[in-house]
Amino acid sequence: MRFLYERQTRRFYVFLVTVCIAQVCLLGICGIFQAQDIRRILVNRELAAASYLLAADVSPGVVAAAWNHREVTEEGVELLNKIGHTEQTPSYLLMLTEQTSLPLILILLCVGLAFAAVILVGAARFFLHREQIYEDAGRVIDGYAKNQFARHLPAGETGTIYQLFGSVEQLAQSLQAKSEMEYKAKIFLRDMISNISHQIKTPIAALSMYMEIIMEESENVDVVKEFSVKSAQSLERIEQLVQSLLKMARLDTGNIVFEQRECFASEIVEQAVNDLLERARREGKQILTEGKPQEVLFCDLEWTKEAVGNLVKNALDHTEEGGVIRISWRQSPAVFRFNVEDNGCGIASEDIHHIFKQFYRSKNSSDRQGAGLGLSLAKAIVEGQGGSLSVESRPGEGSIFKINFLI
Numbered sequence: 508m509r510f511l512y513e514r515q516t517r518r519f520y521v522f523l524v525t526v527c528i529a530q531v532c533l534l535g536i537c538g539i540f541q542a543q544d545i546r547r548i549l550v551n552r553e554l555a556a557a558s559y560l561l562a563a564d565v566s567p568g569v570v571a572a573a574w575n576h577r578e579v580t581e582e583g584v585e586l587l588n589k590i591g592h593t594e595q596t597p598s599y600l601l602m603l604t605e606q607t608s609l610p611l612i613l614i615l616l617c618v619g620l621a622f623a624a625v626i627l628v629g630a631a632r633f634f635l636h637r638e639q640i641y642e643d644a645g646r647v648i649d650g651y652a653k654n655q656f657a658r659h660l661p662a663g664e665t666g667t668i669y670q671l672f673g674s675v676e677q678l679a680q681s682l683q684a685k686s687e688m689e690y691k692a693k694i695f696l697r698d699m700i701s702n703i704s705h706q707i708k709t710p711i712a713a714l715s716m717y718m719e720i721i722m723e724e725s726e727n728v729d730v731v732k733e734f735s736v737k738s739a740q741s742l743e744r745i746e747q748l749v750q751s752l753l754k755m756a757r758l759d760t761g762n763i764v765f766e767q768r769e770c771f772a773s774e775i776v777e778q779a780v781n782d783l784l785e786r787a788r789r790e791g792k793q794i795l796t797e798g799k800p801q802e803v804l805f806c807d808l809e810w811t812k813e814a815v816g817n818l819v820k821n822a823l824d825h826t827e828e829g830g831v832i833r834i835s836w837r838q839s840p841a842v843f844r845f846n847v848e849d850n851g852c853g854i855a856s857e858d859i860h861h862i863f864k865q866f867y868r869s870k871n872s873s874d875r876q877g878a879g880l881g882l883s884l885a886k887a888i889v890e891g892q893g894g895s896l897s898v899e900s901r902p903g904e905g906s907i908f909k910i911n912f913l914i
Contacts, residue, residue, distance in 0.1 A: 519633040523626065530622045537614050644672065651679045654686050707745055714741040751880040754813070755865065758887040765807040765892050772836040772845070773800040775808060779815035780834065783823065791828040794819065798836035804843045804912060806892055814888040814896075817881035818847040818908045825906070826851035838914070845910035854900035862898065 553574065560570045640661065647658050656679060660672040717734040724730040757763050773796070780794050787794050804811075815834070822832040826849045833848045854862060865883045889896045889910055900906035 519629070522629050522633075526622060526626055526629070530618065533618055534615070537618065541614070640668070644675075648675065648679075651675075651682060654682075656683045707748060710741040710744045710748070714738055714745075717741065748880070751884055755880060755884055755887065758884070758891060763810070763891065765810060767805055767807050767892065769803045770806055770808045770811070771800065772798055772802050772804050772838075772843070775804070775806075775812050775815060776834050776836070776845075778808075779812040780819055783816065783819055787823060787832070790823065792823060792826055793831045795831060795833045796835070797833065799838075802836060802838045802843075804836075804838075805914070806912060810888045811892070814885040814910065815845060815847065817885040818910075821881050821908075822847055822849035822851065822906070825849065825853075841914055843912045843914055847908045847910075848905065850905040853902040853904050854898065854906055855902055859898065859900060863896070 557570050560573075561567065644660055647660050650656070650658055660676050661669065662672065662676065717738045720734050721731050721738070776796050776798075780796070784794060819832055819834065826832060830850055835846045835848070837844050863882050863886045865880060886896045892912070894910060894912040897909050898906055899909070
């Protein structure tokens with residue numbers, strides 16, 4: 508009887524049972540009163556018949572014997588046939604039937620009509636309430652179809668219909684999440700296209716200018732060499748920018764699955780700085796490492812070295828000639844720490860809370876090489892693996908970027 512799990516249906520069922528019990532009780536009471544009435548009528552008929560017979564000089568013994576007599580004779584049948592008291596006689600012609608059956612029929616009819624009215628009214632209220640629930644649910648579901656999720660289906664009740672509402676609510680939540688993801692994807696795509704066009708505009712303009720100079724000074728070998736190098740640098744910057752944007756897009760849209768495994772911290776650092784050592788040498792800067800080679804970290808090697816490498820690039824961008832970038836790591840019982848420390852220009856207090864935002868550039872970094880993506884990419888990589896990235900810095904004293912991974 509699963510239909511009784513729902514409160515409204517259970518109430519309606521209890522209402523029907525109550526009405527049926529009340530009807531049986533009322534009919535039983537009516538039957539008792541009707542039996543008493545029939546007995547009263549029969550007694551009165553016997554009194555009237557006895558009085559008539561005694562007035563006709565019939566002896567009391569004969570009258571008493573007549574009431575107790577049970578045998579049917581032909582003379583008796585013939586007499587009743589003559590006066591019209593037979594089984595074929597219409598009921599309305601029999602005085603006893605008229606006095607007992609007709610009132611009983613009227614009582615039963617009234618009782619039946621009364622209980623039918625109660626049942627119809629109760630059923631009408633139940634079905635009207637149920638229809639209202641369906642109409643409200645229909646409007647809510649129509650809203651879901653139009654990506655309107657402010658209203659919700661009824662909840663907190665038991666029964667099949669509310670289980671259905673619960674399933675529809677889960678589907679609506681999935682639709683809402685999908686709609687929000689699609690909206691965020693559209694916004695992200697719009698911003699990404701805007702950022703790409705804005706960031707690539709400068710190197711492309713520079714590259715175009717360099718090519719014009721090379722074409723105009725094609726006979727001047729020194730000029731051609733100089734601006735060929737600058738053109739290559741612009742192309743390299745465009746490639747780095749596009750790669751960084753693509754990586755950020757993959758991270759932001761959740762398309763990256765980090766393949767975490769046991770990795771030596773020394774290997775991560777070595778691969779992260781391998782391509783930056785030549786740049787540091789050209790710029791007169793040092794990259795130093797410090798940590799135990801055997802210490803192991805559970806992470807994605809490729810992406811983690813990308814994060815560390817971006818922090819080192821940032822340090823190189825903000826360190827003058829003769830500067831030192833120090834990379835250290837240390838394992839504790841609960842946390843594995845990477846530190847990337849430099850003795851560069853530091854970060855202004857008004858900038859330190861914004862440096863991990865995409866494309867953020869400090870007012871003091873107009874002469875720097877970066878595009879404002881490296882730190883945000885590093886933070887996304889670290890946090891995507893369950894770690895955290897923070898910074899401590901004072902203007903003119905350098906910065907320390909700290910990566911923490913829980914063990």
